[in-house]
Amino acid sequence: MTVPVLVLEDVSRTHGTGDNAVHALRGVSLEVMEGELVAVMGPSGSGKSTLLNVAGGLDRPTSGRATVDGVDLGSLGAKELARVRRRRIGFVFQDYNLIPSLTAAENVGLPLELDGMRPRTARRNARHALDVLGLADLADRYPDAMSGGQQQRVAIARALVGTRRLVMADEPTGALDTTTGEEVLRVLRKRCDDGASGLLVTHEARHAAWADRVVFLRDGVVVDTTGSPREPEDLLDEAPAR
């Protein structure tokens, strides 16, 4: 956990101008390390989605800098940016994640195909990615034959297939019940334990608690953070009586 995969430096994002200007982000700095899962919490309208979109190159900051794997996203043209996103960054949204006419394996393989990999190879990689997450049984199913939680876990597999190591997840458990939501978080946690990095927006404290660190946003400003965790060995000493 020493290499920062994502770096935000003094990022501001203002929508509109003059009297209509909305300062969605104001001077936000944040690093996400390799293998780290960071959760972002905050009231509605505090800038969480804006933060995620800027970090993932879907939106550009008004000032400040977003760097992924050492590449300053602001220095890239539209085409290069699209390529960086395809190769390094995966997104998981609240819903509408998977393409309905493709099977799970085809959905997961899609980013690889878009990046020029041959369909057969892409499909094989996709199956492996599903397998690692315990989703092998779902490979040939279509989204409408999967539960919401299963779809979201497949979406995480897709977000992190191939060379991608950074996943942005915006309320990925939003439409799910508590147990199903938790399965999604466990999958995300596992991928980060295996070396990926994640930035997760959630309203649920119990879900944010799967992250290494929680950052609180209010009115576009980071107001607090939990800091990084201690080792599990120390935790047992203070755990509830066993």
Added chain:
Amino acid sequence: MSVRLGLMALLAEGPMYGAGLRTAFEERTGGTWPLNVGQVYTTLGRLERDGLVEQAGPPDPEGRISYRLTDAGRAAVEEWWRSPVDRVSTPRDELVIKLALAVTVSGVDVQSVAQTQRTATLRHLRDLTRLKQRALDAIGAGIGDRGADDGGIGGDGTADHADPDRDLAWLLVLENHIFSAEAEVRWLDHVETRLAQAGRRPHAASTRHHAASTRHTDPVQPPERASVETTGGHP
């Protein structure tokens, strides 16, 4: 601990008699923690012994003694506002009492009390979740083929797989703690929204009367009391 600090928090507003302190404490915390006068005087005695309060003057004609904070007492109260309640070592209701007092005592930044607490509780929640992650691995409710033996922390034998029932019981205990920590965070979110609605953005509350001569009930501000009651009943 909370009775001591609760009384001291009230004394931060000005000297008070024991009886007045008792009434003020009960009213402002919505009766969450009923006190008898004996408890109040015992506590004041201990605080005096510890140098945190002192007698504000000689007894009045009816023999009642008014107490006030010492500098050390004032510092202890400031520290209490600044630091989160430790869920492991304090009684459940301390946080409720603390927030109720923070709302009524002048000059306390309630939003920051709530935020500090939320961060601390989330940290606690995260620690519990990591323990839970291990417990799940031990039980074998693992995800994928590589289950417990590639995580580095789950498969080292510490969990002693001999007794699955015990592992399951442990998991349930952890989850109970997780749900109550989550409830606390949700309540704190709600408190924050409620305070914002009531126009209590981070700034010092206006200075209120000093209770030097309080002999009767210390008046309770109706809107604040009302908000304590509504938030208290929230799931």
